[in-house]
Amino acid sequence: MSMKILVLPGDGIGPEIMAEAVKVLELANDKFDLGAELSYDDLGGAAYDRYGSPLADETLERARQADAILLGAVGGPKWDAIDPALRPERGLLKIRSQLELFGNLRPAILYPQLAEASTLKPEVVSGLDILIVRELTGGIYFGQPRERKVLESGERFAFDTLPYSESEVRRIAKVGFDSARVRGKKLCSVDKANVLASSQLWREVVEEVGKDYPDVELSHMYVDNAAMQLVRAPKQFDVVVTDNLFGDILSDQASMLTGSIGMLPSASLDANNKGMYEPCHGSAPDIAGKGIANPLATILSVSMMLRYSFNQVEAADAIEQAVSLVLDQKLRTGDIMSEGCQLVGTAQMGDAVAAALKNL
Numbered sequence: 001m002s003m004k005i006l007v008l009p010g011d012g013i014g015p016e017i018m019a020e021a022v023k024v025l026e027l028a029n030d031k032f033d034l035g036a037e038l039s040y041d042d043l044g045g046a047a048y049d050r051y052g053s054p055l056a057d058e059t060l061e062r063a064r065q066a067d068a069i070l071l072g073a074v075g076g077p078k079w080d081a082i083d084p085a086l087r088p089e090r091g092l093l094k095i096r097s098q099l100e101l102f103g104n105l106r107p108a109i110l111y112p113q114l115a116e117a118s119t120l121k122p123e124v125v126s127g128l129d130i131l132i133v134r135e136l137t138g139g140i141y142f143g144q145p146r147e148r149k150v151l152e153s154g155e156r157f158a159f160d161t162l163p164y165s166e167s168e169v170r171r172i173a174k175v176g177f178d179s180a181r182v183r184g185k186k187l188c189s190v191d192k193a194n195v196l197a198s199s200q201l202w203r204e205v206v207e208e209v210g211k212d213y214p215d216v217e218l219s220h221m222y223v224d225n226a227a228m229q230l231v232r233a234p235k236q237f238d239v240v241v242t243d244n245l246f247g248d249i250l251s252d253q254a255s256m257l258t259g260s261i262g263m264l265p266s267a268s269l270d271a272n273n274k275g276m277y278e279p280c281h282g283s284a285p286d287i288a289g290k291g292i293a294n295p296l297a298t299i300l301s302v303s304m305m306l307r308y309s310f311n312q313v314e315a316a317d318a319i320e321q322a323v324s325l326v327l328d329q330k331l332r333t334g335d336i337m338s339e340g341c342q343l344v345g346t347a348q349m350g351d352a353v354a355a356a357l358k359n360l
């Protein structure tokens with residue numbers, strides 16, 4: 001099986017965390033004889049600087065040709081004031097949309113060693129293992145029309161549109177049900193059906209899809225309540241399926257249950273499990289260039305890539321095990337630091353995971 005991987009380090013801490021993820025990937029490549037071939041390109045601000053566009057046509061073409069894509073993060077203050085159509089984030093949205101990566105899996109798993117690192121009480125989060133399935137190529141992120149203008153009165157005015165078609169909801173609902181079926185068999189669909197027409201359709205279609213999954217227990221929850229329940233009693237959830245914007249917000253919130261946003265990997269998949277893999281966090285401009293970012297979310301994204309795109313279960317498991325061993329050694333970056341542990345930087349953390357993987 002061909003394993004051509006396009007690596008897009010991106011901006012801010014992107015290149016720092018990606019260096020560590022690639023270190024681990026190359027080690028796994030040797031150890032498990034995966035035959036991975038890596039190539040590199042730019043996305044986001046780095047691409048704007050190099051090509052004048054946050055996603056150059058040639059980069060998109062390389063992404064199409066690749067078997068999987070590994071992404072760091074994009075964006076930063078340097079590009080905040082440029083034409084909105086050329087912002088780094090637009091490059092990310094375009095690659096997701098062009099490759100039809102509609103199924104975004106964001107697992108929030110608490111490593112037991114990090115129970116003290118969460119801002120929530122250990123008993124609230126211990127054993128936490130939830131999966132957020134976020135719709136990634138529709139909804140208010142892409143809805144047309146959208147406009148910003150000055151009204152005749154002189155007032156500034158802007159609006160976005162939140163559309164969902166039946167087929168868009170159906171396909172993400174299936175991802176939710178399929179995921180739940182191989183886990184705890186519980187799916188909670190999160191919407192705002194008490195207010196939004198798009199959510200009313202969402203709920204209706206999810207109900208219909210549920211008829212094909214009698215073995216999965218389906219529930220519905222309004223997003224405001226879901227946000228509250230996520231911090232009150234997060235372990236009530238198994239799989240959560242939700243729209244693009246709600247999923248963005250709830251996954252950052254869920255990340256803190258695991259100790260840090262620096263722990264959350266993600267997979268963005270098309271209908272054939274071709275995927276792009278990236279940490280859920282951003283380019284963290286506040287700590288970029290300091291060598292202190294947590295690379296584990298990106299390293300765990302490599303594991304998801306090997307699992308979902310290449311079915312290399314042994315290698316994927318080994319990377320997760322190596323991460324766990326490093327946490328056993330009490331090595332911590334600043335974001336997951338707690339008493340009695342040793343503070344390490346990005347590269348030391350990556351080295352430690354690579355060493356643990358090598359010795360497995």
Ligand code: NAD
Binds near residue numbers: 292
């Ligand atoms: P952010 O996720 O970059 O940072 C939020 C906070 O979390 C910051 O304090 C940061 O230091 C911390 N943090 C994030 N990742 C960390 C890590 N690996 N280790 C330790 N601490 C970490 O969110 P933001 O500040 O709202 O956004 C910054 C930029 O990133 C913006 O331009 C935004 O658009 C972009 N962004 C990109 C992605 C992506 O590429 N997928 C995701 C989110 C935000």
Ligand code: IPM
Binds near residue numbers: 075089092093248280
């Ligand atoms: C994410 C990010 C992106 C999103 C931004 C950078 C466009 O926050 O991947 O979670 O909102 O999807």
Ligand code: MN
Binds near residue numbers: 248252
């Ligand atoms: Mn986000």
